[in-house]
Every structure is written in C-alpha cells, then in structure tokens.
Amino acid sequence: HWSRICERLKAEVGEVEYRTWLRQITVGPVEEDEITLYLPTRFLRDWVRGQYGDRLGTLWNAEVPAIRRVELQVARPTADAAQAAPEEAPATPSARTAPSGKSAPRPAVAPVAEEPRPAEVRTDLAAPLDQRFTFDTFVVGKPNEFAYACARRVAEQPSSPGFNPLFLYGGVGLGKTHLMHSIGAELVREGRVSVAYMSAEKFMYRFIAAIRSQSTMEFKEQLRSVDVLMIDDLQFLIGKDNTQEEFFHTFNALVDAGRQIVVSADKSPSDLSGLEDRLRTRLGCGMVADIHATTFELRISILEAKATASGVVVPAKVLEFLAHKITSNVRELEGALNRLIAHANLFGRPVTLEATQDVLHDILKAHDRRVTIEEIQRKVAEHWNIRLTDMSSARRARAVARPRQVAMYLAKQLTSRSLPEIGRKFGNRDHTTVIHAVSRVTGLMAEDPAFAEDVELLRRMLES
Ligand code: ADP
Ligand code: MG
Structure with missing residues (x-):
C-alpha cells in the first residue's frame, strides 16, 4: 500500500518536494482506524503534518478504507535511517510502537527510505538547489x-x-x-x-x-x-x-x-x-x-549558450535582435528565447526574424520604448562632452556643430518626427539644415570608420 501511496505522492508533488519532505517517512503500526507514520525529526513531522497531513489521510483511506486517520510521530525507525538523519532528535517511539499484541504490524521501512539521502544539502532546513543553476x-x-x-x-x-x-x-x-x-x-x-x-x-x-x-x-x-x-x-x-x-x-x-x-x-x-x-x-x-547590468555582448553570449543548449537552431540575426530589444535583465531575455524555442518545437517551424516578431509581439511591445529627440540630444551631448544647450544654440564651431548634426541624423533615424519638427527642436532650424546634417553625417560615416563606430555606438545605446 505504502509504495503505491508514495508513487502517487511523488506524482502529485514532484520529485524534489517528495525527496525533501516525504521520503523520510516510515510506516508504523495500524491501530483500529489509525495508522502511525514516523519522521526522524520534530521539524520534519511538523512540516509534513502541516503541508501533507490531510493528503496522506485521504490517500491511505483510498488504499485501505479501514484507515481513517494518520498519526505522525517523531521516531528513528531503523539504524540506517538514523545515520542518515543528522539531527539529534530523541528517539521517542510512542507507547503504540510497542506491539501490544500480534495484531499490530511491525514498523515497515518504506521502500524509498533506503535510497541514499542527498546528505549534503540541508533540505530539511533549507530549500533544495535548482539543478539548472551551476x-x-x-x-x-x-x-x-x-x-x-x-x-x-x-x-x-x-x-x-x-x-x-x-x-x-x-x-x-x-x-x-x-x-x-x-x-x-x-x-x-x-x-x-x-x-x-x-x-x-x-x-x-x-x-x-x-x-x-x-x-x-x-x-x-x-x-x-x-x-x-x-x-x-x-x-x-x-x-x-x-x-x-x-x-x-x-x-x-x-x-x-x-x-x-x-x-x-x-x-x-x-x-x-x-x-x-x-x-x-x-x-x-x-x-x-x-x-552589473548586462552588456550587448553578454546578452549575445547568454542567448547563444541557451540556444545551443536547447538544440533549436536560432539564427544570429534573431539573437542580435533579441539582445538589442530586451535589455532589462537575463530573466526576461531567457523568457523570450524560451518562448521562441517552445514555438519552434511545437510547430516544427524554423526560427526566423519574422516569426520572432510575431511570437514575441507582446514582449517586444513592452520593450519598444520610443526614443525622444531630447534623449538623443542628451546622449550625444554627453558623448562629445558639449553642453546640452548647444544643441539649440547658434554656435557654429565644429566641436559643437558636428555633434549637433549627429543628433539630427539620429533623430531622423530613430524617431518618426518629420524634418521640420526635428529642425524646430534644434533651436528652430530650418528643415533644409536637417537634410544637410543627415547627408553630411552619412558621408562622414562612409569616410571615417572611427566616426562611424561612434555614431553606431550612440544609436545602439539609444535603441536599448
Ligand atoms: P537574480 O537572482 O539576480 O534576480 P537569477 O539568478 O534568478 O537572477 O537569474 C535569472 C535567470 O537568468 C535565471 O534563469 C538564470 O539562470 C539566468 N541568468 C542570469 N545570469 C546568467 C548568466 N550570466 N548566464 C546564464 N544564465 C543567467
Ligand atoms: Mg534571485
């Protein structure tokens, strides 16, 4: 009976819970409508009673209808189990343990209790470790x-x-x-x-x-x-x-x-x-x-590792897209990737950028914060160490004019504002000034890789 009950419990609560709390139960005598179960410590007994007491009663009753109650007691049932249990719990078998007559069954050791205990993790005291986290x-x-x-x-x-x-x-x-x-x-x-x-x-x-x-x-x-x-x-x-x-x-x-x-x-x-x-x-x-907060590089590495471990082929393009879009933390990144992988497995379709945008629609929307022109101006000014007010000032010195042009260029690239709107935000400049800035920056990026890298970096920072 007990081994069947154990199987059901294991199925209901899961292997980890079962091993942590229930495996240490041993079966004691039945007296009238009551069965006694033993646990090695008071702590375990209280826990099992609180968490599983009712369920144990129901399961026993289903197996052996004559049993209507389960009594949980502290006792060390066998020498082996006693060795496995680290606590100095006093062996206090109740009077009922002593067989009062031939009718009382001898305490039987539950089949599972003979497995070696994962002795080093104090699961009696603490939470079990998550096997995935190594x-x-x-x-x-x-x-x-x-x-x-x-x-x-x-x-x-x-x-x-x-x-x-x-x-x-x-x-x-x-x-x-x-x-x-x-x-x-x-x-x-x-x-x-x-x-x-x-x-x-x-x-x-x-x-x-x-x-x-x-x-x-x-x-x-x-x-x-x-x-x-x-x-x-x-x-x-x-x-x-x-x-x-x-x-x-x-x-x-x-x-x-x-x-x-x-x-x-x-x-x-x-x-x-x-x-x-x-x-x-x-x-x-x-x-x-x-x-520290993750960098783009770390996010890519994590995604690569997790994609590889999953066995699903996720194109680099998709990984980059995710690493750009989901910058908050690893948990969310992982959640997004897991969803993609689940979809790929369920429907047997390859992971593509289009499918990603579709499957992660809601997640991406939450992360798709629109960049404002003010943010762009602030980041660019910080980057080249100029004053924010110079974004709209009339100064034309190159040290100021060049960053201003970059900010206009990025405003065009990253926002949906029209050219006149952008111009207005930069000290009421004309839309032709913005057109000029965009073509100037595009040209410079083609000529000067270091400059191009700077601009790309800024774009990435603003996008994330
Ligand atoms: P925290 O405790 O700091 O809130 P967690 O340790 O719970 O974060 O991590 C959240 C999730 O992200 C977990 O699934 C974890 O495995 C994963 N994770 C976080 N950092 C990394 C990393 N550097 N490599 C792989 N996985 C990571
Ligand atoms: Mg945590």
Missing part, C-alpha cells in the same frame, strides 16, 4: 566576471579569509540566485560540507514558525550546524526587525565558528538603508561583489 551554465562576461570569480573561490575554499561573508548584489534577474545555487551545487558535488540555501523570506517564515511551535532552539541549532549558509534577497528583511536580529546572531555565530556565509541583495550593504547598522557593517566586512 557554474557550467553561467555565462561569464565583463558585468559579472568579478562576482563569478568570487563565487567560484568560495565554492573551492569556503571560509577563506577575505571572502567571508560573500555579499553578492545587483539588479533583479542578473544571476545572483544562479551564482548562489552554483556555489551550493559545487560544494555538494565535492561532498565536503553541508550547505543550506534559502531566501530571506523563507528564513523569516521558518523563524516565525519556530517561534509559534516553540522550537526556536531547534531552529537555531539547525542553522548553526551548517558549514555554508546562503541567504538570498536579504533586502526582504528590511523593516522585519526581529528576523533581522535573529539573522544577525546566526550570522555572528557562524562566522565566529569559521563557517561561510553567502548573502545576496539588490543593493550594496551601504545602500541597504533599513537594515540595522551593525548588520550592514558586518555584511560589508568580507567580499562585496557587484553584478
């Missing part, structure tokens, strides 16, 4: 190479001086979580240490749950028993003073004991206003690594 699948470029190198270093040599804590920060969707999971995956692969990864939100949730169930000591001990603790999106703790306090103590206890901490946030420690000063200070004490 160093191998992380594409390195200028904006993230420092953070990547730091992460690698920590994975190779946790708790090395200068790298503890490792504080990763950067905007949303730029790879912080990916790097943290990579550290975990690497350490687990090496099989040397116990790793716990969780979001700050989960940390808070666990902490509050522990207070409610009066098991804060257990929670603290679990946290303090890991070799590497990774907390993602720490900004979540802003304004959550009690949880911050708890994290601060955990942090200190671990670092003092020579354990490694990895933390991520959307801002640098000094910019995380709303976090306690002493916590911010300690967070900044190790290595602080910034993940």
Whole structure:
C-alpha cells in the first residue's frame, strides 16, 4: 500500500518536494482506524503534518478504507535511517510502537527510505538547489566576471579569509540566485560540507514558525550546524526587525565558528538603508561583489549558450535582435528565447526574424520604448562632452556643430518626427539644415570608420 501511496505522492508533488519532505517517512503500526507514520525529526513531522497531513489521510483511506486517520510521530525507525538523519532528535517511539499484541504490524521501512539521502544539502532546513543553476551554465562576461570569480573561490575554499561573508548584489534577474545555487551545487558535488540555501523570506517564515511551535532552539541549532549558509534577497528583511536580529546572531555565530556565509541583495550593504547598522557593517566586512547590468555582448553570449543548449537552431540575426530589444535583465531575455524555442518545437517551424516578431509581439511591445529627440540630444551631448544647450544654440564651431548634426541624423533615424519638427527642436532650424546634417553625417560615416563606430555606438545605446 505504502509504495503505491508514495508513487502517487511523488506524482502529485514532484520529485524534489517528495525527496525533501516525504521520503523520510516510515510506516508504523495500524491501530483500529489509525495508522502511525514516523519522521526522524520534530521539524520534519511538523512540516509534513502541516503541508501533507490531510493528503496522506485521504490517500491511505483510498488504499485501505479501514484507515481513517494518520498519526505522525517523531521516531528513528531503523539504524540506517538514523545515520542518515543528522539531527539529534530523541528517539521517542510512542507507547503504540510497542506491539501490544500480534495484531499490530511491525514498523515497515518504506521502500524509498533506503535510497541514499542527498546528505549534503540541508533540505530539511533549507530549500533544495535548482539543478539548472551551476557554474557550467553561467555565462561569464565583463558585468559579472568579478562576482563569478568570487563565487567560484568560495565554492573551492569556503571560509577563506577575505571572502567571508560573500555579499553578492545587483539588479533583479542578473544571476545572483544562479551564482548562489552554483556555489551550493559545487560544494555538494565535492561532498565536503553541508550547505543550506534559502531566501530571506523563507528564513523569516521558518523563524516565525519556530517561534509559534516553540522550537526556536531547534531552529537555531539547525542553522548553526551548517558549514555554508546562503541567504538570498536579504533586502526582504528590511523593516522585519526581529528576523533581522535573529539573522544577525546566526550570522555572528557562524562566522565566529569559521563557517561561510553567502548573502545576496539588490543593493550594496551601504545602500541597504533599513537594515540595522551593525548588520550592514558586518555584511560589508568580507567580499562585496557587484553584478552589473548586462552588456550587448553578454546578452549575445547568454542567448547563444541557451540556444545551443536547447538544440533549436536560432539564427544570429534573431539573437542580435533579441539582445538589442530586451535589455532589462537575463530573466526576461531567457523568457523570450524560451518562448521562441517552445514555438519552434511545437510547430516544427524554423526560427526566423519574422516569426520572432510575431511570437514575441507582446514582449517586444513592452520593450519598444520610443526614443525622444531630447534623449538623443542628451546622449550625444554627453558623448562629445558639449553642453546640452548647444544643441539649440547658434554656435557654429565644429566641436559643437558636428555633434549637433549627429543628433539630427539620429533623430531622423530613430524617431518618426518629420524634418521640420526635428529642425524646430534644434533651436528652430530650418528643415533644409536637417537634410544637410543627415547627408553630411552619412558621408562622414562612409569616410571615417572611427566616426562611424561612434555614431553606431550612440544609436545602439539609444535603441536599448
Ligand atoms: P537574480 O537572482 O539576480 O534576480 P537569477 O539568478 O534568478 O537572477 O537569474 C535569472 C535567470 O537568468 C535565471 O534563469 C538564470 O539562470 C539566468 N541568468 C542570469 N545570469 C546568467 C548568466 N550570466 N548566464 C546564464 N544564465 C543567467
Ligand atoms: Mg534571485
């Protein structure tokens, strides 16, 4: 019965959830209409009871109609399982475990409990690692190479001086979580240490749950028993003073004991206003690594890597188009590419630029922000280091006139404004001045590759 129930549970909750929470269940005796199930720790028992208690009851009842209730208890069912479980949970078999008569079945070990436990990831405590996020699948470029190198270093040599804590920060969707999971995956692969990864939100949730169930000591001990603790999106703790306090103590206890901490946030420690000063200070004490916004080059590399991995042929033209259009973050870029790939697979059609524009219509629209003439003027003035007012001034010195012509040229290229409209925005100049500027810039670009490159660069910046 139990193995059938296990199969159903696995199908319902997925392999990861199943392995994390349910695999450690062993079956105890049936008494009247009640079956007892054992879990190795109180923590696991409470979790399973809260999350799956009702479902377990229903499934048992469907298998064995006489069973109407499921009792969950803490116990170490076998020597093997006891070894696998790291917690010092007291073996407290209830009175019911002792067979009171021949009718009580002996506790049977669930078939799944004999598989080796993925012992090094503390899934009892933290979230399981996402298998897709490894160093191998992380594409390195200028904006993230420092953070990547730091992460690698920590994975190779946790708790090395200068790298503890490792504080990763950067905007949303730029790879912080990916790097943290990579550290975990690497350490687990090496099989040397116990790793716990969780979001700050989960940390808070666990902490509050522990207070409610009066098991804060257990929670603290679990946290303090890991070799590497990774907390993602720490900004979540802003304004959550009690949880911050708890994290601060955990942090200190671990670092003092020579354990490694990895933390991520959307801002640098000094910019995380709303976090306690002493916590911010300690967070900044190790290595602080910034993940910058992606560049066009990095976006192309990421798209190439992901397209190759998918096995679908995506023409370079399409990759370039996406890298130009979707500049916000890697997550969105990935989402767009995934959709293209799904379409190609579903309909068996090749990926083309036309198909891309069609399939990603909604995404592209959201990213298709119209460039304004003011923006063009500002960027161009910045680029050649002239004053913005000179875009509309009467000055004719070449140092000013040339950038002004470029701005007119780009306004013609990148906006749908008419020549007279453009002229007006440049100090009420005549439309023939704009025509002249466009042909002048076109000519110069043909003659002077360095100049052409400058203009192209500006165009790219404005388009993204
Ligand atoms: P963050 O935690 O910074 O918000 P994530 O780590 O969740 O961002 O990254 C968002 C998505 O983009 C993930 O699917 C991740 O695998 C992918 N990603 C981000 N950076 C890279 C990179 N350099 N190489 C490959 N994939 C990346
Ligand atoms: Mg993240």
